[in-house]
Each structure stands twice: as structure tokens, then as C-alpha cells.
Amino acid sequence: MESAKNAMMTGMKFSIEPLKEPLGFIKLLQFILSIFAFATTVSLDERISFHAVCRNETYNITTATESIQVAYPYDLHNEYFMWPLCTKSPTGPGQMRLLEGAKSSAEFYVFVGVFVFLYCLAALALYLLFDELYRSNSNIVTADFIISVVLTLFWLIGSSAWAQGLVNLKYYTDFNKCGQFDMMGTDCKAPNQCVQTKFPNFASLNVSVIFGFLNMMVWAGNLWFLYKETPWFKVRSKPPQEPSTDPQRI
Known part of the structure; x- marks a missing residue:
């Protein structure tokens, strides 16, 4: 009884x-x-692998294989492999780090997605449980419209940034294109040779970018339906009042 009374x-x-x-x-x-x-x-949880073929002065051949993980948040600058591979350094082995990743754009994009997920959950609860309150309270309707405008912009910014981040991610995980092998000096120069043997499969990340722009278009299209609920639209859609024809006022 008490819960029913509170609900009413x-x-x-x-x-x-x-x-x-x-x-x-x-x-x-x-x-x-x-x-x-x-x-x-x-x-995404993939790996980059490359194979180094080392030839010493007497042309004895040794090989070295390195593998690096590529996973969210794609902070490749913190990924490394031990270097040098073919020669000995007087100071001992060091760390060769990758050039660049896509950490900031990936994290912002995921933040937008998770925030929108939570906001939609709250909005659906409001629509389904408090529909009359929603439609009768102009402040709630207006806030819903303004937040939706902001989230539409967030989807546009986040998707664009993540699309560029993915382009960078593809470039810097291809050692032949980004010049990673050139940075390794004599390890990858004749008579030595370095070959990248495994490339990440970015199919799921390509799909994620598509979903980002699809979200942006859906949110932009929904703004019209939200605007129709706001007092701004209702004031503009009211028919003009006809002048009074009361004979006493003539």
C-alpha cells in the first residue's frame, strides 16, 4: 500500500x-x-609481429622474433620490444618504443558512447515511467532537447577524432610505412633483414567508426521530434488570435 501510494x-x-x-x-x-x-x-586484441634475420661478419645467420600487443586504449607509445636484436650494445639491451597510437581519441569516443548509453537508459526510464510528467514539465523537455544537441555534437567530434585516430593506428602499426625499421639502424640494414610477419585486423574498428557516424545522424534526426515537444515550438505553432468583435469595445 505504501509503495502504491508513493507511486501515485x-x-x-x-x-x-x-x-x-x-x-x-x-x-x-x-x-x-x-x-x-x-x-x-x-x-580489438591483436598483435604485431616481425622477424629479424641477422648475419654477422662470418655470415652466420641468427633470427629474432618480436611481438607487440595492440589493444584498447591503443597507447602504442607505451608498447616496446627489446633492442638491439642483431648486435650487442655496450650499455646492454634497451627498449624500442612504437612511434604513436590513438589513446586520446579512442578514450574520448568510448566516453561518449558510454555516457550516451547511460543517458538513454535514464531517458527511457523517464519516458516509460513518467510520461505525463515529462510532457507537462517544459523544463524537463527543454533540458532533454539541449542535452541531445550537445550529444549530437559529441558524436560528430568523437567520431571524426576516432576516424583520424584509426588512420594513425593503421599507419604506425605498419612498420614498412611508418619507418620503424629505419629507426632500428643496423639491425634492419643489409646484410641483416627485418620483415613484419603479422598485421592487426582492424575490421572491428572500421565498424566502430561507422557506428559513430550512424549514431550522430540518428541523434541529429531525433532533434526535430524533441524540438516539437519544447515550448518554443508550441508557441510558434499556435494559431494567431483573431481580434475581438465585442460591440461594447467598438
Whole structure:
């Protein structure tokens, strides 16, 4: 009895009717798309491998194989392998680090996806449990519209940054293109030879970028339906009042 009384006092009433309207249906779609966006971004766990063939002065051949992990948050600058591979350094072996990764753009993109996921969850709870309160309170409707505008911009910025970050990630994990072998000096120069034997598969990250821009388009399209609920639209859509024809005022 007490819980029912509290529910009546707060105006809580569960209804799936909002899901049949664009406002609720699109929010559910945004909820699902946000999961795909950040899930595909953090799912990659690949390795880079390269093989060094070393020939000494008497042309005795030795080999060395190194493998480096590529995984979220893609901070490749902190990944390293022991170097030199073919010669001995007087100071002992050192660490050869990769040139660059995509840590900041990947983390920002995932932050946007997770925040949108939580916001959609809260908005769906509001639509389904407090639909009457939502529609009758202009402050809540206006806040929902403004937050959605900001999140649309976040999707645009985050997706663009992550797309460029992925381009950088592909470039710096290809040792032949980025010049990583050139930085290794005599280890990879004749008569020695270095060959990259394993390249990461970035298919899931390509999909994550697609989901990012898809999220941005869905959020941008939903702004119209949110705007129609705001008092700004309702004031503009009111028909003009006809002048009074009361004979006493003539």
C-alpha cells in the first residue's frame, strides 16, 4: 500500500506507449547503437609481429622474433620490444618504443558512447515511467532537447577524432610505412633483414567508426521530434488570435 501510494504521489505509471512514438522508439535505437559503438571499439586484441634475420661478419645467420600487443586504449607509445636484436650494445639491451597510437581519441569516443548509453537508459526510464510528467514539465523537455544537441555534437567530434585516430593506428602499426625499421639502424640494414610477419585486423574498428557516424545522424534526426515537444515550438505553432468583435469595445 505504501509503495502504491508513493507511486501515485510521484506520478509514476509504467506504459510502453512512448515506444510506439518516434520519441521513445528512436531513444531505444540510440541506446542499442551506443552499445555497438563502444563495444566494437574496445573489442580489438591483436598483435604485431616481425622477424629479424641477422648475419654477422662470418655470415652466420641468427633470427629474432618480436611481438607487440595492440589493444584498447591503443597507447602504442607505451608498447616496446627489446633492442638491439642483431648486435650487442655496450650499455646492454634497451627498449624500442612504437612511434604513436590513438589513446586520446579512442578514450574520448568510448566516453561518449558510454555516457550516451547511460543517458538513454535514464531517458527511457523517464519516458516509460513518467510520461505525463515529462510532457507537462517544459523544463524537463527543454533540458532533454539541449542535452541531445550537445550529444549530437559529441558524436560528430568523437567520431571524426576516432576516424583520424584509426588512420594513425593503421599507419604506425605498419612498420614498412611508418619507418620503424629505419629507426632500428643496423639491425634492419643489409646484410641483416627485418620483415613484419603479422598485421592487426582492424575490421572491428572500421565498424566502430561507422557506428559513430550512424549514431550522430540518428541523434541529429531525433532533434526535430524533441524540438516539437519544447515550448518554443508550441508557441510558434499556435494559431494567431483573431481580434475581438465585442460591440461594447467598438
